[in-house]
Amino acid sequence: MAALVPFSLLRNYSPFMLARPFIVKGCNLNFSKSVLPLPCRRLPFSARATHDEQAAAKAAAATADSGAPTIFDKIINKEIPSSIVYEDEKVLAFRDINPQAPVHVLVIPKVRDGLTELAKAEARHGEILGQLLYAARIVAEKEGILDGFRVVLNSGPSACQSVYHLHLHVLGGRQMNWPPG
């Protein structure tokens, strides 16, 4: 079963990482010092996040078409705790445990129904796709970011998709940059 759980998610749910969410590998940070050494003050945080996500995405892609359950199934079934922001009959929205903005929520269909990724969508999925996008708007309202938020959907490894259960990212609470990754 462990092989089915993407590395990034295992990392995300590690108590070690939860206790030290801002650690940057390869950079000997010591936050008790008042002044960080220059190379650490100019942290390549985005680059590090990018490479972690790219590696996770490549690993996840290897089992993308297996139809195997993902970590989202455990979240839907409440086997793994999550911070739920919104839920209805078809959709679940919960906080990303590795947030890239002050607000970062994932919106997923409760039943995957073949939607491992957007690339696998068929015309019959139109209804749930619309419900997911509308749920993203509900999440933005609940989180108080209706005045500015970005929705991102990654399909495939080159887009950094790391869980093969279609999901939208809802990000806000800061100025988003362009290009979008």
Place this chain on the structure above:
Amino acid sequence: MAALVPFSLLRNYSPFMLARPFIVKGCNLNFSKSVLPLPCRRLPFSARATHDEQAAAKAAAATADSGAPTIFDKIINKEIPSSIVYEDEKVLAFRDINPQAPVHVLVIPKVRDGLTELAKAEARHGEILGQLLYAARIVAEKEGILDGFRVVLNSGPSACQSVYHLHLHVLGGRQMNWPPG
């Protein structure tokens, strides 16, 4: 009417910019030289794009709730030429003239119907929202990037929305980074 056309789009559609799509303001580029000076080789292209988009987004937000036509109406009505990738009864998809990836296509509803931005979506918009996301998948297939693509939807100025007619960005053809802007 000019006041209703976002700055970024005017810039995008300027024949001057079309002739020199990769010019970077503030950096005296001369592509006839075989070796660029170091400060220009390390171009702050992303930062420049970000600031342009942020400025354009702020300017566009000023008339967001006016209900006035946008440049997309001119594209839908074929008053402004565009490179159309996909079209059906409800949806139009055309290339972004300021692409942020080898493939960068915008997907819009042909009738705005109050959808200036996702923040304005109501439950009744679910159907068109689903059609737009499914059209993004069709675009990815037509563009040969079904193995990896990112869909981005910006709502509001802090997300860099620069045209107040809801639209999805479909990006691919390169490794996308994380975070997504």
